[in-house]
Amino acid sequence: MEEKSYFKQFDIGFQSMKIGQHFQDLKITNEFFEMYENDVVTDANIDIHIDIERLENMVIMHFHFSGTLTSTCDLCLEKVIIPVEKTEKLILKIVEAPQESDDENIFYVTEKEHSFNVEQITYEYIMMSLPMKIEHSNEGEDRCNPKMLELLRQAEKKPETTEIDSRWEALKNLKLDS
Numbered sequence: 001m002e003e004k005s006y007f008k009q010f011d012i013g014f015q016s017m018k019i020g021q022h023f024q025d026l027k028i029t030n031e032f033f034e035m036y037e038n039d040v041v042t043d044a045n046i047d048i049h050i051d052i053e054r055l056e057n058m059v060i061m062h063f064h065f066s067g068t069l070t071s072t073c074d075l076c077l078e079k080v081i082i083p084v085e086k087t088e089k090l091i092l093k094i095v096e097a098p099q100e101s102d103d104e105n106i107f108y109v110t111e112k113e114h115s116f117n118v119e120q121i122t123y124e125y126i127m128m129s130l131p132m133k134i135e136h137s138n139e140g141e142d143r144c145n146p147k148m149l150e151l152l153r154q155a156e157k158k159p160e161t162t163e164i165d166s167r168w169e170a171l172k173n174l175k176l177d178s
C-alpha cells in the first residue's frame, strides 16, 4: 500500500460531519509499524473503532482498541504476544485561530480545516500499551521457552574474551608471515 493513502485512512473529516454520532474503523497491521521503522513490534493485529461525537464547536472521539501486538521476550528471546484492549479519549476543539494545547488529549483545530489526522496519536496510544519490560508472564500458556533460557544461561557463562583472543592470534600470525 502506498504510504500516502495509508496516511489518509486516519483522516477524520470532522468539518462535513453533521451534529451527532459518527464512527470510523481502522485496522492496524505490522505495515503500520514498518512505516515507523519500529522493530520492537514484530507483528500487529489491532482493530480500532472510533466513536465520534460531533458537537457545534467540538469533536469528542473515543478510540476503542482491541487486538494484539507481537514482540520479543527480553528473557528467552522468543516471540511474546501482548494484548491491546483499551479506550482513549481525544477532544478536538474547533476555534477561530490556531492554539497550542497543554493537555495531551485536547487538540485545537480551526474552522478552516476539513479533517484531523489521527495517525501519530494512534501510534502513540498503541505504544503506550507496551509494558516497560517485554517478557512472558509465565502464567498459563504464556511461558518462556525453557530450552532457550538454558542456552542463554550457558552462553553467559562462557568467557567473553574468546573473540578478541582469536583476533590477536590472527594479528600475530600476520606479523610472522610478513
Ligand SMILES: [Zn+2]
Residues within 6 Å of the ligand: 073, 074, 075, 076, 077, 078, 135, 136, 143, 144, 145
Ligand atoms: Zn520468554
